[in-house]
Amino acid sequence: MQNQAVELNSVIYNAANQSFEALATVYAGTSSRSFACAINAPIDMSFKDAAKGLSTQALRRFNGNPGLSSVHPLGIPSPIVRAGRSQPRKVIDAFDMLRQLAA
Structure with missing residues (x-):
């Protein structure tokens, strides 16, 4: 039997359902x-x-029928995404653009 560790995040009490989530x-x-x-x-x-x-x-749930779950392989870094963008935006230097137009 392999060792399984459990990490709990965002533990709250839902008063409407009278349950911990x-x-x-x-x-x-x-x-x-x-x-x-x-x-x-x-x-x-x-x-x-x-x-x-x-x-x-x-x-x-891990050992039985998982139902709705999310699987994450360990050791494979995921790409960093900032504000929904996968690639950084190219920033245009306005002064450089004006210099090129004046030349």
């Missing part, structure tokens, strides 16, 4: 898989117990 990422081997997890629980539940329940749900 989080984005759980399970790391195993050379890949990771992210799941949106939620457990029904009262607002006064300790964070430790909520984290344990969310982690258990993430591991069950």
Whole structure:
């Protein structure tokens, strides 16, 4: 059995649904898989117990039917994207353009 680590991000309490919700990422081997997890629980539940329940749900989904999930291979850097642009914009120097027009 391989060792699986669980990382919980954006843990919140949804008062409308009376549940704790989080984005759980399970790391195993050379890949990771992210799941949106939620457990029904009262607002006064300790964070430790909520984290344990969310982690258990993430591991069950990882080992069983994943449903909707996101898979990320580790070790392959993704290209840096800034503000939705994949390539940097070419900046035009206005003074250089005027010099070329005057010449």
